Amino acid sequence: MAPALLETHALTRILPATVPVTLVENITIRIGQGEFVAITGPSGSGKSSLLYLLGLLDRPTSGDVTVLGDSTRDLDSDSLARLRLKDLGFVFQFHFLLPEFTSLENVMIPMRKLGLLSRAAARERAYHLLASLGLADFAHRRPDQLSGGQRQRVAVARALANGPRLILADEPTGSLDSHATEQVFLALERIVKEDGTTVVAVTHDMQLAARMHRRLHLVDGRIDQDQMQPQPGA
Numbered sequence: 001m002a003p004a005l006l007e008t009h010a011l012t013r014i015l016p017a018t019v020p021v022t023l024v025e026n027i028t029i030r031i032g033q034g035e036f037v038a039i040t041g042p043s044g045s046g047k048s049s050l051l052y053l054l055g056l057l058d059r060p061t062s063g064d065v066t067v068l069g070d071s072t073r074d075l076d077s078d079s080l081a082r083l084r085l086k087d088l089g090f091v092f093q094f095h096f097l098l099p100e101f102t103s104l105e106n107v108m109i110p111m112r113k114l115g116l117l118s119r120a121a122a123r124e125r126a127y128h129l130l131a132s133l134g135l136a137d138f139a140h141r142r143p144d145q146l147s148g149g150q151r152q153r154v155a156v157a158r159a160l161a162n163g164p165r166l167i168l169a170d171e172p173t174g175s176l177d178s179h180a181t182e183q184v185f186l187a188l189e190r191i192v193k194e195d196g197t198t199v200v201a202v203t204h205d206m207q208l209a210a211r212m213h214r215r216l217h218l219v220d221g222r223i224d225q226d227q228m229q230p231q232p233g234a
């Protein structure tokens, strides 16, 4: 069997404290290439905690995350940072674009950080990514000159900058109105359909979750097995 893009094995994260807090417990999942996966569950059920572990932004107390068949358990912080920069893209509820830079410059930053492209090539790729998300006319605007939906689509373009295999999104439409939500959702859906990129998104929006391939439903930090059925039509 081909290796999954991302797998977890008995992933558990406990915050040490006088009374330890279990964020997620015993999570074993397998996510393949080109999947569009929703992480759902009530507030406080551990959705963001799981996404941070999947994105190697937090480290488990026990268990493992494997990326393309390779364990990440023994990687040092530099190797984890490199893996995140090259193979993973992140979109958060708030765009976190740098306010003093234009859309184009914001999208170029991860490419320059990875250091594989010249400045001119990074600029061209950033422009192409923005254009593919319907933002060609907004490439030279700063974030404060964009609408909420446009800003979030710039954040999607930035997440795509280094051609990641996996995009992790934490409530990417959580602060948007319905029109902008649809624009951002369609942008993510297109990345999955056309590029075969895997997208895993935390969402409270059950209508959006129902349009994705699969739902991982969390309750009290654990996967709710009753909710693990594939979505109809997926």
Ligand SMILES: Nc1ncnc2c1ncn2[C@@H]1O[C@H](COP(=O)(O)OP(=O)(O)OP(=O)(O)O)[C@@H](O)[C@H]1O
Binding pocket: 015, 021, 022, 023, 041, 042, 043, 044, 045, 046, 047, 048, 049, 050
């Ligand atoms: N640093 C922390 N200290 C103490 N408790 C924490 C900490 N971080 C998270 N928690 C708790 O862990 C649980 C899981 O949090 P998490 O943010 O992953 O949930 P969530 O499902 O994403 O919630 P929401 O939908 O409200 O964003 C919650 O009960 C939260 O209060």
